[in-house]
Amino acid sequence: MRDVAIVAFAQSDCVRDAGARNEVELIMPVLQEVYKQTGINSAQDVDFTCSGSCDYQQGAAFAFVAGVDALGAVPPIKESHVEMDAAWALYESWLKIQMGQAESALIYGFGKSSPGELPIVLSQQLDPYYLAPLWVDTIAFAAMQARVMLEQGLITEAEMAEVVARSRQNASNNPHAQLKGDVSVDELLAEPEYESPLRRHDCCPISDGACAMIICTVEKAKEWGKPYAVIKGIDHRIETHHIGSRDLTQSISTKQAAEAAGVAQGPVDIAELYAPFSHQEIILRRALNLSDDTKVNPSGGVLAGNVMMASGLSRIGEVAMRLINGEGKRGVAHATSGPCLQQNLVTVLEAQ
Amino acid sequence: MSSSAEILSQAFTLGYTYTRSTGPIVGQFLTALRDRKMVGIKGSDGKVLMPPVEFDPVSAQALSEFVDVADCGVVQTWSWVSEPRKAHPSDKPFAWALIKLDGADTPMLHWVDAGDAAQMSTGMRVKARWAEKTQGLISDINGFVPEATTLSEDYQTNEAEEPITGIDSPSYLTYNFTAGGATARYLAELKKGKLVGQRCPSCENVYIPPRGSCAACGVATTDEVELTNKATVESFTIVYIPIPNNPIKPPYVIANLVLDGANISFLHLLSECKNEDVRIGMRVEAVWKPEEEWGYAMENIQYFKPIDEPDVPVEEIGKLKKGGR
Numbered sequence: 001m002r003d004v005a006i007v008a009f010a011q012s013d014c015v016r017d018a019g020a021r022n023e024v025e026l027i028m029p030v031l032q033e034v035y036k037q038t039g040i041n042s043a044q045d046v047d048f049t050c051s052g053s054c055d056y057q058q059g060a061a062f063a064f065v066a067g068v069d070a071l072g073a074v075p076p077i078k079e080s081h082v083e084m085d086a087a088w089a090l091y092e093s094w095l096k097i098q099m100g101q102a103e104s105a106l107i108y109g110f111g112k113s114s115p116g117e118l119p120i121v122l123s124q125q126l127d128p129y130y131l132a133p134l135w136v137d138t139i140a141f142a143a144m145q146a147r148v149m150l151e152q153g154l155i156t157e158a159e160m161a162e163v164v165a166r167s168r169q170n171a172s173n174n175p176h177a178q179l180k181g182d183v184s185v186d187e188l189l190a191e192p193e194y195e196s197p198l199r200r201h202d203c204c205p206i207s208d209g210a211c212a213m214i215i216c217t218v219e220k221a222k223e224w225g226k227p228y229a230v231i232k233g234i235d236h237r238i239e240t241h242h243i244g245s246r247d248l249t250q251s252i253s254t255k256q257a258a259e260a261a262g263v264a265q266g267p268v269d270i271a272e273l274y275a276p277f278s279h280q281e282i283i284l285r286r287a288l289n290l291s292d293d294t295k296v297n298p299s300g301g302v303l304a305g306n307v308m309m310a311s312g313l314s315r316i317g318e319v320a321m322r323l324i325n326g327e328g329k330r331g332v333a334h335a336t337s338g339p340c341l342q343q344n345l346v347t348v349l350e351a352q
Numbered sequence: 353m354s355s356s357a358e359i360l361s362q363a364f365t366l367g368y369t370y371t372r373s374t375g376p377i378v379g380q381f382l383t384a385l386r387d388r389k390m391v392g393i394k395g396s397d398g399k400v401l402m403p404p405v406e407f408d409p410v411s412a413q414a415l416s417e418f419v420d421v422a423d424c425g426v427v428q429t430w431s432w433v434s435e436p437r438k439a440h441p442s443d444k445p446f447a448w449a450l451i452k453l454d455g456a457d458t459p460m461l462h463w464v465d466a467g468d469a470a471q472m473s474t475g476m477r478v479k480a481r482w483a484e485k486t487q488g489l490i491s492d493i494n495g496f497v498p499e500a501t502t503l504s505e506d507y508q509t510n511e512a513e514e515p516i517t518g519i520d521s522p523s524y525l526t527y528n529f530t531a532g533g534a535t536a537r538y539l540a541e542l543k544k545g546k547l548v549g550q551r552c553p554s555c556e557n558v559y560i561p562p563r564g565s566c567a568a569c570g571v572a573t574t575d576e577v578e579l580t581n582k583a584t585v586e587s588f589t590i591v592y593i594p595i596p597n598n599p600i601k602p603p604y605v606i607a608n609l610v611l612d613g614a615n616i617s618f619l620h621l622l623s624e625c626k627n628e629d630v631r632i633g634m635r636v637e638a639v640w641k642p643e644e645e646w647g648y649a650m651e652n653i654q655y656f657k658p659i660d661e662p663d664v665p666v667e668e669i670g671k672l673k674k675g676g677r
Contacts, residue, residue: 019359019530020359020360020530020531020532020533020536021532021533022530022531022532022533022534022535022563022564023532024532024563024564024565025532025533025534025564025565025572028564028565028570028571028572031570032571042569042570043570056525058527058529059364059366059525059527059529060529066563068567069563069564069565069567069570070565070570071570072566072567072568072569072570072571073567073568073570074567074568074569114528115527115528115529115530116525116526116527116528117437117439117525117526119437120437120439120525121525123439124368124523124525128370128372128521129372129374129378129382129490129519129521130378130403130460130461130490131461131490132521132523133489133490133491133521134441134461134462134463134490134491135437135439135440135441136448136461136463137437139431140431140433140448141448143431143432143448144429144430144431144448144449144450145429147429147430147431147474148428148429151429151474193432193434194434195431195432195433195434196431196432196434196469197431198431240405240409242401242405242409242458243450243461244401244402244450244452244458244459244460244461245401245409245410245458248429
């Protein structure tokens with residue numbers, strides 16, 4: 001596998017409601033920002049473009065096609081889309097570069113969840129015979145997972161609250177975060193239960209926003225003359241849709257992806273984990289076998305702001321930018337999709 | 353439609369009115385539900401999977417051996433919904449639960465009507481509360497209840513004998529759609545009876561209706577340009593088919609029109625002429641509804657009608673100069 005360089009990354013603020021901005025108006029500012037960072041003019045200056053989004057979120061069919069209006073696709077460009085988090089659009093772009101079909105790629109993800117009732121919208125991604133007709137939502141599954149872990153003594157409510165307190169504290173240094181500030185574990189534990197055993201703060205907020213990234217071969221990065229971090233390994237795995245057959249107390253697919261991506265081949269300075277619910281960060285830290293020396297979610301993670309379909313790519317971008325800024329030498333980024341961490345993508349990055 | 357200075361939004365419900373074929377495995381499970389019975393399926397390792405799946409989650413082997421399972425069992429984990437959402441199966445507080453039915457080796461997801469969270473616990477025994485009428489759907493189980501609950505068994509038998517092979521599974525999702533910033537500005541002017549497009553700062557093309565960007569250059573369109581009521585027919589079609597919910601009686605003409613000063617066309621109706629007289633290059637102008645009927649919609653213009661001006665040569669249509677000038 002050849003190293004692939006991340007040369008640019010930009011993300012919008014996570015906001016509860018982007019109001020009048022449509023998909024094009026959400027995407028354009030982050031695209032302009034990554035062009036500027038790279039020193040290029042438009043999507044015409046890269047070999048491939050791939051995006052991640054889900055039309056169900058805003059209830060606008062083919063919103064992802066409308067999003068292409070942000071690119072300047074005249075003359076036509078090589079373009080693709082995944083109805084998934086843009087972390088998987090990065091994976092497709094990484095494959096293009098591995099195959100020698102592109103030297104550079106633009107990746108972007110966007111999500112406008114505010115127009116709909118997100119947990120209910122997400123219920124429709126589930127099994128269409130057994131689950132979707134009951135409208136069982138994402139929060140319910142996460143709550144049942146948390147209860148299994150609490151009752152088996154695998155986590156405590158205080159540990160969950162610690163995850164939230166650290167997220168809010170770290171987010172204080174993140175200008176894009178939606179939820180931030182100093183809050184103590186005791187204060188959090190004094191909050192009422194929301195969907196028991198979860199409290200409201202155990203669940204990520206609902207956010208609108210977008211992010212974009214430019215990747216390329218190391219040779220191209222040198223030609224552009226911009227600082228970069230490299231992707232040393234990337235892999236993704238999925239577990240069965242038959243929820244009763246899964247062990248919800250651990251993330252086997254994360255473990256498998258971590259092994260394939262080579263997480264254990266060196267110390268991990270920084271990790272950004274896509275844990276939409278507090279207890280899932282603990283599951284992921286264990287699955288990735290991270291030591292206490294690893295700084296986990298220095299951005300605050302998605303508990304501080306979660307743009308569905310962009311947050312996974314943002315985890316990777318966060319780690320890359322921190323490595324470029326000298327905050328560490330080696331980092332791990334994780335993205336997830338589906339109920340109870342069903343599908344997981346793990347990326348290993350190194351500073352240059 | 354509500355409006356403030358910049359934000360125009362409107363609620364709408366999107367219906368995905370799917371019918372789904374079940375295949376033999378899911379179909380047999382749903383057929384059993386219709387008869388108020390539970391069946392699981394034997395996995396590659398001999399364990400009974402519930403509800404049945406077509407392929408073993410570990411070995412990926414096709415599965416086919418059905419096993420009768422009890423309609424009662426044990427709660428393995430649960431969550432409590434104190435404020436049910438509109439779409440949820442219960443309008444009073446309830447529990448979601450993973451329930452391992454007697455005779456099954458994996459739990460299935462359903463809901464429990466326990467009245468109060470204090471009545472719920474992991475390990476508690478529950479039984480299915482069957483719907484009065486069954487249809488061959490997962491909702492034929494009208495939730496589970498604590499096993500000691502007395503249920504009336506005033507059931508109607510479903511006399512159907514044909515196995516279930518397909519189900520109706522409509523889903524309706526309600527959204528509050530918000531017009532984009534550029535669209536909102538365009539609609540606000542339209543309500544005042546003005547056609548205002550936006551110019552690309554890079555290539556100078558003028559777009560109406562504007563969408564916020566120049567699709568060719570990928571940059572935001574910010575300059576607003578007021579356009580005239582006059583346009584040229586770029587292409588057209590005569591519609592002979594009645595469209596459901598469309599009040600216009602066929603045959604009628606729909607045309608791609610390029611407004612004077614704009615670089616791209618939009619669709620509108622053409623009227624006050626014989627359909628057979630419509631031609632590419634024909635000059636037309638907007639016929640507006642009475643002012644008191646104007647809203648945030650292109651329907652403010654009833655249709656376009658021909659005007660007495662020479663046709664635009666075909667080779668010049670849609671190839672207007674930059675900036676529409």
